[in-house]
Amino acid sequence: MKTKMDFPNINQRKPEGLREDGKAFRVLIVDDSMFVTKQIGQILTSEGFEIAATASNGEEGLEKYKELYPKVDLVTMDITMPIMDGVAALEKIIEFDKNANIIMISALGKQDLVKKSLLLGAKNYIVKPLDRKKVLERVMMTLK
């Protein structure tokens, strides 16, 4: 005799980029490298995150954050950028919104600037080279 059983589908998991209500977390990427912006964008969109905007220097990043606010959940912030660097942009965004979730993206050897950023209110940091696992781990740690 066959019995019909309902098993939970263990192969289906909720993408990391979606909230409980099914809406996507919205991310602002601030980086002067087209390559890094694309790389972070690809990793996050593949998990359901929405890239709300991108900016190629700190000043533009600050403007975009203010435009998007409060519909922005996370910022990835490069440290070394022209016009306004990532640490200065972080400081200004935190002045505007002390609860901003900002992750610093750093090259190796910038430990002093990473430390300074964490003291100024950055929630986390990732050291390049970036990969999917590293990015998603730090992003989820920051959003939880």
Next chain:
Amino acid sequence: MRVEYINPFVEAAFNILTEVLKTEVKRGELYLKSSSMPVLGITAIVGLAGDVEGRVLFDMAEKTALEVASAMNGEKIDKNDELAKATITELANMITAQAVTKLHEIGFQFDLTPPAIFSGSNMEVTDVAIEALIVPIQTTFGKIEINVAIREKK
């Protein structure tokens, strides 16, 4: 030029290329270059100034650069466009950052210029005042030469 300047660049190139290309990478034999030598096609240059001064070139054929950029982006890149250049720039940034961290740890203090990319055919590089050491790195996408000319500032 002291070999201790070049080793951190070679180690960093080996580590970063292995990590981002996810392929086998082999280090070739180091050699000293003659005063002028041809450039392979697409070259990232980073300048150094401080306790030591000079420049580092990451030099490769265009075909190799496009294959490296394709591997790093996870998609086919068949021309030397903005994305290809941004990718090779980032590669040079990552290698240089790791090498410089090592050099700072052993006591050399200096600043770096952002990488610049130049590309073309029939180019050559000439270092009149500083001898250059070259380490070829063999990847499955072709050869990448790490060309380092650094001296201690007088």
